[in-house]
Amino acid sequence: xxxxxxxxxxxxxxxxxxxxxxxxxxLHRNIEELQLRYLEIIYDETFQKEFQSLLKDYVGxxxxxxxxxxxxxxxxxxxxLKREDLCHTGAHKINNTVxxxxxxxxxxxxxxxxxxxxxxxxxATATVCALMGMPCIVYMGEVDIERQSANVKRMxxxxxxxxxxxxxxxxxxxxxxxxxxxxxxxxxxxxxxxGSVVGxxxxxxxxxxxxxxxxxxxxxxxxxxxGNENPNFVVACVGGGSNAAGAYYHFLDNEDVKIxxxxxxxxxxxxxxxxxxxxLGKPGVLHGSKTLFxxxxxxxxxxxxxISAGLDYPGIGPVHAxxxxxxxxxxxxxxxxxxxxxxxxxxxxxGIIPALETAHAIxxxxxxxxxxxxxxxxxxxxxxxKDLDTYVRELNL
Amino acid sequence: xxxxxxxxxxxxxxxxxxxxxxxxxxxxSIVPVLEELQNNGVDMVEIGMPFSDPTADGPVIQYSxxxxxxxxxxxxxxxxxxxxxxxKIHIPxxxxxxINPALQYGIDNFLRDTHAxxxxxxxxxxxxxxxxxxxxxxxxxxxxxxNIFLVTPQTxxxxxRRIDAVSDAFIYIVSSNAITGGSANIExxxxxxxxxxxxxxxxxxxxIGFGIRDKKTFxxxxxxxxxxxxxxxxxxxxxxxKNLKEDIQHFIQSIKN
Numbered sequence: 001x002x003x004x005x006x007x008x009x010x011x012x013x014x015x016x017x018x019x020x021x022x023x024x025x026x027l028h029r030n031i032e033e034l035q036l037r038y039l040e041i042i043y044d045e046t047f048q049k050e051f052q053s054l055l056k057d058y059v060g061x062x063x064x065x066x067x068x069x070x071x072x073x074x075x076x077x078x079x080x081l082k083r084e085d086l087c088h089t090g091a092h093k094i095n096n097t098v099x100x101x102x103x104x105x106x107x108x109x110x111x112x113x114x115x116x117x118x119x120x121x122x123x124a125t126a127t128v129c130a131l132m133g134m135p136c137i138v139y140m141g142e143v144d145i146e147r148q149s150a151n152v153k154r155m156x157x158x159x160x161x162x163x164x165x166x167x168x169x170x171x172x173x174x175x176x177x178x179x180x181x182x183x184x185x186x187x188x189x190x191x192x193x194x195g196s197v198v199g200x201x202x203x204x205x206x207x208x209x210x211x212x213x214x215x216x217x218x219x220x221x222x223x224x225x226x227g228n229e230n231p232n233f234v235v236a237c238v239g240g241g242s243n244a245a246g247a248y249y250h251f252l253d254n255e256d257v258k259i260x261x262x263x264x265x266x267x268x269x270x271x272x273x274x275x276x277x278x279x280l281g282k283p284g285v286l287h288g289s290k291t292l293f294x295x296x297x298x299x300x301x302x303x304x305x306x307i308s309a310g311l312d313y314p315g316i317g318p319v320h321a322x323x324x325x326x327x328x329x330x331x332x333x334x335x336x337x338x339x340x341x342x343x344x345x346x347x348x349x350x351g352i353i354p355a356l357e358t359a360h361a362i363x364x365x366x367x368x369x370x371x372x373x374x375x376x377x378x379x380x381x382x383x384x385x386k387d388l389d390t391y392v393r394e395l396n397l
Numbered sequence: 398x399x400x401x402x403x404x405x406x407x408x409x410x411x412x413x414x415x416x417x418x419x420x421x422x423x424x425x426s427i428v429p430v431l432e433e434l435q436n437n438g439v440d441m442v443e444i445g446m447p448f449s450d451p452t453a454d455g456p457v458i459q460y461s462x463x464x465x466x467x468x469x470x471x472x473x474x475x476x477x478x479x480x481x482x483x484x485k486i487h488i489p490x491x492x493x494x495x496i497n498p499a500l501q502y503g504i505d506n507f508l509r510d511t512h513a514x515x516x517x518x519x520x521x522x523x524x525x526x527x528x529x530x531x532x533x534x535x536x537x538x539x540x541x542x543x544n545i546f547l548v549t550p551q552t553x554x555x556x557x558r559r560i561d562a563v564s565d566a567f568i569y570i571v572s573s574n575a576i577t578g579g580s581a582n583i584e585x586x587x588x589x590x591x592x593x594x595x596x597x598x599x600x601x602x603x604x605i606g607f608g609i610r611d612k613k614t615f616x617x618x619x620x621x622x623x624x625x626x627x628x629x630x631x632x633x634x635x636x637x638x639k640n641l642k643e644d645i646q647h648f649i650q651s652i653k654n
Contacts, residue, residue: 185575185576
């Protein structure tokens, strides 16, 4: 279960210099319990049986790996879309929430909290809480409640309480602060289902393992379709980076497979309104781990901007910070406008409306240097239903 | 001798410690605040280093952090303000804040300048014991700075013993499972927790914080520890103050009398 990879977590909870568990004493007991037990719990036979059965019959896995012919012709390469948008609830987020709620039950927890940006993780958490009959509180930035109102309604219908985060930029980082405060105040009965590969160890590794089903399936499906389980490129968008971590997981140690991470450039990386962490950030400690994030010279967190709520986060997970620093990953960014155009392109050519987050990954395909015979897997992390208001407004539909 | 050790040697009971965010309410408030606190008989002060994302703090302290950052407060400015503070202030001073600003300042520079200002100890809630022991302890010792750990109702007995072993200033007892600024009374359950720690007869003195806000909660806390720390209630007392001297005097006297 542990491995020697230089890109996976080490036994101290670090990815190179990044990671660790920089938590206040109030969270020590919960984090230590997770650190000591997460591997034993999630690789237990009965856990795996329940987890795999839910992934298959409830989430709808395996999701298709679809050869997208028309967009392949457009970019003059071979593009395969990993259809995480077809998961129940409309994004990859549910792979992780199914895993974590089963873990929470085994830890004897009776109350679930979560943070959400685009609302996809909030919906995925509310969904599994409904499934398991557990109370669910989702923290969401006030700004995100406004721009992702459809998901807020879904969470409410699923029985979750959505609590607005009203401090700072009123987006994902602030929702994360509020969720951590809730956990500090309710350490005994509550499990915090973190939605991305961020936070103190073991969260980044645990979330990556639950999402690793994505690359596990890609390998099998690609072998069937092309006779080679390894593509030339795997492309995914990165906010905190959970869909990317899942899509890269089983390819990290094969350096022939190029890993492409796409960050949100917002209005442009030098515009002052951006979320391109690897260009604008530097190492520091935020939300319990050492990682790259956008900050002032004095170490205060800089408020990011992206049209996509799911990418509107000042940092990236420590696994990605290490992929960047070690140069294992190719880090690109797409602006708000480029992503809107990419969403339009995919809709017109393939009949698939992607989430705004996912559209960032589509937007860079012509920049990765893929040749005509190359195989490019793009992780289509979510569908665009939640973004229709933004698309209608921004694209004058 | 370090001023913290000296304080706890000369006074064992009812030690009143106050937390104030540097740069709040005004950029240059901290030195006048320290003088007034000392004049009113406060025994020790925690000087808060503002951070944009203080996840262990409640809304009031986060608000004071934001005001301070907007006022332009930074570690560089704080160290300039505290230069020469020891000409006037003789009570122990502790810096308290999150680790990231110190990392950006450079840990060694941070420890050097903290010591140079005459600061006696440091509380960094998000610097865990493992990281401290393995990467930081030698550097703290080199600069003669005491690191102060928190203990919460969730901290196991074994861990409290370890914390006691690596500490030699005082142990900060977090009063309940809560962020700063709680408003509940001190309940029986908490009293049991305080008694449990008191009975362990640790080598370090104990100071209770979080939720201590008036004479009643201060006195209750002092029955179980050597003293208590007041933060949020003090921030509220000097928020938008027109007369710091009067407001501080009024607040501190309300605790002491």
